[in-house]
Amino acid sequence: MDGGTLYTIGELARRTGLPVRTIRFYSDEGVVPPSGRTAAGYRLYDAAAVARLDLVRTLRDLGIDLGTVRRVLDREIGVGEVAAVHAEALDVRIRTLRLRRAVLRAVAKRGSTPEEIELMHKLARLSDEERRRIITDFIDESFAGLDLNPDFAAKMRSALPELPDDPEPEQVDAWVELAELVGDPGFRASVRRMAEAQAADISRGSYPDDPVRLAELTREKIEQAIADGIAPESDAARPIADELARAYADASQTTNDAEFRRDLLARMEIGTDRRAERYWQLLTVINGRPVPPTLTPCFEWFIEALRASGANSGSGADTRR
Incomplete structure (x- = not known):
């Protein structure tokens, strides 16, 4: 991607595969601010903004909240620190999902009543x-x-x-x-x-x-x-x-x-x-x-x-x- 080229939101959406409304939301939130504007006031984005958008998408796909993403981009916290915290959170989530799966399979096997399902889950x-x-x-x-x-x-x-x-x-x-x-x-x-x-x-x-x-x-x-x-x-x-x-x-x-x-x-x-x-x-x-x-x-x-x-x-x- 040419470092001097500027892209509109539509062009950026086609290149990244992200919806226009998502890019506009990130831009409004200041996570991926525009690099400039056209004479008509449309937002334009340079190569640095595109790279920033790619990082935002990656972090969001990993389940990291937008506030933390902003802090990473602003270098208030390191990616390694964020990754460690979220890996631990994912471990908890995975254990919870596995437990729910086991409960559901047990429920299916027993043909439990709603009251029994609630008790089993608890x-x-x-x-x-x-x-x-x-x-x-x-x-x-x-x-x-x-x-x-x-x-x-x-x-x-x-x-x-x-x-x-x-x-x-x-x-x-x-x-x-x-x-x-x-x-x-x-x-x-x-x-x-x-x-x-x-x-x-x-x-x-x-x-x-x-x-x-x-x-x-x-x-x-x-x-x-x-x-x-x-x-x-x-x-x-x-x-x-x-x-x-x-x-x-x-x-x-x-x-x-x-x-x-x-x-x-x-x-x-x-x-x-x-x-x-x-x-x-x-x-x-x-x-x-x-x-x-x-x-x-x-x-x-x-x-x-x-x-x-x-x-x-x-x-x-x-x-x-």
């Missing part, structure tokens, strides 16, 4: 800290004033939702379900009962030394029983229930008598809540980890077997350690 927009606070408040209320197993308490407090910047619809769906779950008064009361039962066992000195090993033993024995087609109320289930009851009594350093069997049944009934297992499953989905196999059906089988073997009446118990 919960998904929470910050990491706000999401963690929802869970920690639930844990604080459930465990308040109770002396619990330190390993269990630490596991609960360390397992917090970490929704990624670009979540899958399943992760958004899981977070919404988890938030609804911990806000359910019935579930909160159930978890409180579990915590109180554990604290009572600890105070009596009857809390198992290795509850994880007991859970694994229960899963192993009962999964095999289920695979063999053994119903919990059948005679074939009695020896399995007796073996597990003795294992629990040994782990609790107590006698496997009628009273222990009644207490064991009561603890199993308190501690076996499908919603509690769902809590952990939802956390693993949100945090992008594989969902562990379910244990609740095994404990439900054990509860039915204990009832059928006479845990309430004391029959079937023995005094072996």
